[in-house]
Amino acid sequence: MSQKYILALDQGTTSSRSVIVDQKGEIIGIEQQEFPQIFPKSGWVEHDPFAILESQLSTLKKVIQKTNINSADIVGLGITNQRETTVVWDKNTGKPIYNAIVWQDKRTADICENLKKNGLENHIRQTTGLVVDPYFSGTKIHWILENVPNARAASAEGNLLFGTIDSWLLWNLTDKKIHATDYSNASRTMLFDIKKLCWDEKLLTALNIPISMLPAVKPSSFHFGDFILDGHTIPIAGIAGDQQAALFGQACFKKGEAKNTYGTGCFLLMNTGTELQFSKNGLLTTIAWGINGKVYYALEGSIFVAGAAIQWLRDGLKIINSAEESELFAKEVEGENPVIVVPAFAGLGAPYWDMYARGAIFGLTLDTGKNHLIKATLQSLAYQTKDLLIAMQHDAESPLTSLKVDGGACANNLLMQFQADILDAVVERPKNTETTVMGAAYLAGICVGLWKQEDIETDKKLGKTFIPTISSEKRERLYKRWLKAVERSKDWID
Ligand code: ADP
16 A cells, blocks of 8 residues: 655745655655745835745645655645735736735734724724734735725725635635635634634724635635646645644644744744633634634734844854854853843733833843853743743633743753743653644644544654753742843833
8 A cells, every 4th residue: 555645835934845744744855945025115024925826836846756755645735824914816817916915014003003993902802812913914905905006996896815825825726716714814814703703794894805805714624625736636634824733733632732832933822622712911812723623712922032032142142153052051051040131122022011111131240141141041931931821821721731842942952941940831842843834734634534633642752851840939039030020121112
């Protein structure tokens, strides 16, 4: 019997990747290609939707070639994608009417202010689980319809389609037949009612978006349509936004299970089960995924500056040559580190929400050297994660027993050990840290019957586990000092 494979696409903010996963859940091939970032004005970020599509297709073809597998043996295709990024295209020509407006783009801040002025903030919170912010797709669609010549008329005639990147890829991969998305992506548009699981008419009216533009919303593990490759039919069977896919890829299937991705920023998501939980602490409520007739929810919090602080040590202060080196220097600090770095370079996010805060260093003495500073910067990632997790546990009313980790900076053992120590929870780093793309592969593989969800849970291969070692007295003392430092960095600029 021939081997069976899943093809998983990871369409990220700076690059597109394609991965082949074998029946055992091992990645046997990976191809990656960057594409240009377009910055037309300060605060504006765009991508060319065709550059996205071409980079994705080119890596897809390359990875099949390189692994030398037969496309007939690919039994399913999964997609994970940068979330919220917005494409509007003409359904007759297949051409986008404007570049993709990327999640980072801030041009719709005024539209958000108007939504608030019109008293929609609470409605948005209750219906979509989100805060009013340019980050999400809704105001980006509105901007395109208002600013692209003839867009309004074309949308009124039903000629335009909107999609997040998953929808754009799906529509193209299915030869322009299927216009759909999954619950996790829909929940990031600021237009989707995450309780009733439908587009919200009140918000569509407020933003003047015709419902005819919007994709059908389906479960994340679902047969969306077919991709024909070399005459073979490959079912597109899984779709999820990147952070939700990582939560799935980490097998955080149970209520209370959480994962933290340590990249440039940190994204912390906790599965809250089939019950929707709203945050009292400035976190987002979002759909984790839809599978087997059920929808699962998550609480989400993000840290703006995480790995970026390590980049600052390297590129700004030039006291390390590489991110990896941070661990070597930090290890040189013996005993307790008296220094605290609060990396509030762009203000403080959840749970503090103080945009006037700025970065600060505390506890300097004549003995302070660069190693203290490096260690304190690494430790700040762990402290910020603890802040978010405390907020999350209050909201979810469930204690955390373990934290699953991924992302570039989770390679740092000193950081992971300190994370376990300061949380008083076990930190689990999987052997395969490609959790995002694995999430998409799993969703597709489950749908086509290659794997069962239970098998994924038990099969999950742990790389390394970090167990808390410090006393609760020490933990409390350290964390109290961090909180004191955060207080003092607040409200700095006028
Ligand atoms: P992104 O997807 O946001 O680009 P990655 O997951 O690729 O991020 O992680 C890159 C980030 O992780 C960088 O900010 C880098 O400084 C940090 N990083 C990478 N390796 C280490 C390490 N060994 N120790 C600390 N930070 C690291």
